[in-house]
Amino acid sequence: MLEIFDNVCILLAKSEQKHFQFTKKLLEEHGLGITPGQLVVLYALYKGDGVSITELSKKSYLDNSTLTGLIDRLERAHFVSRVDVPEDRRSYYIYLTEEANAIRDQAIAIMQSVAKTMLEGCSEEEVRVFRKVLLNIYEKL
């Protein structure tokens, strides 16, 4: 191991890449029919749906233009629906479907399972520091 991982930037990038691939694999194995990106969007919507793209963008920390595509695919897969806003013809609200609510527990369980696996062997204190540094990175950059 190591060599290139002497650089914390690269180590961060590669760990996230691994995390992404692992999540993708787990979602496939469990046959949820969603991708890692869609999982994040659903996770945000589980905390409250019936929101516009722009509102969802703030909740999910994803760009509007990224969400357009993700919502397209989620809609095609019948996990969300776009509902017109009468007062503003530019906008619409995004609602979860029954299908989406049906996989809610499983989806969240998979996320937790990924977290558990990747942090296995780390103490609570280490995880606390890890979260703190990640948050620091998010805020400083």
Added chain:
Amino acid sequence: MLEIFDNVCILLAKSEQKHFQFTKKLLEEHGLGITPGQLVVLYALYKGDGVSITELSKKSYLDNSTLTGLIDRLERAHFVSRVDVPEDRRSYYIYLTEEANAIRDQAIAIMQSVAKTMLEGCSEEEVRVFRKVLLNIYEKL
């Protein structure tokens, strides 16, 4: 802040995303003429060039198919050159050009600058734990 960052998976993904964007911006501002992905490849090559795609793949932790494209663009930008291997006509060695060596110090400085900025305010001990957890994630997943 928070809400969705209660989930460490999402926090990891978003922090990496920020890191990527910040690096991209810095590279552009300094006019290096390379992208974050290319920076990683160059970083691996600075540690030793004259390697095949497969060897570079191991050094850079990138897939062969990902490298093909990256090397294409680096070659077009005159930062690397493909040199045929006489003994094996399937393969070639990748060498850094003078242009690549000319930006070496600057490229590495930018990486270090990103690392410094994103870890600002964190103690050495916290950074040590952070690296340890990242490595754990890489190994466990």
Added chain:
DNA sequence: CAGAAGTATTTTGCACGCAAATTAAATTTG
């Protein structure tokens, strides 16, 4: 109220990144 300014969403263009399939060459095997 018409033109200007602002806002919501989408489209386009580019950069990653991997898996699976493909191509071409080298090596192993019968």
Added chain:
DNA sequence: CAAATTTAATTTGCGTGCAAAATACTTCTG
């Protein structure tokens, strides 16, 4: 040595993500 297998690199297909431009609609201003 010819066929089968393996190996090296590439291509194709899909998912993610942002910035900048485009589109369509709403709101503000004179």
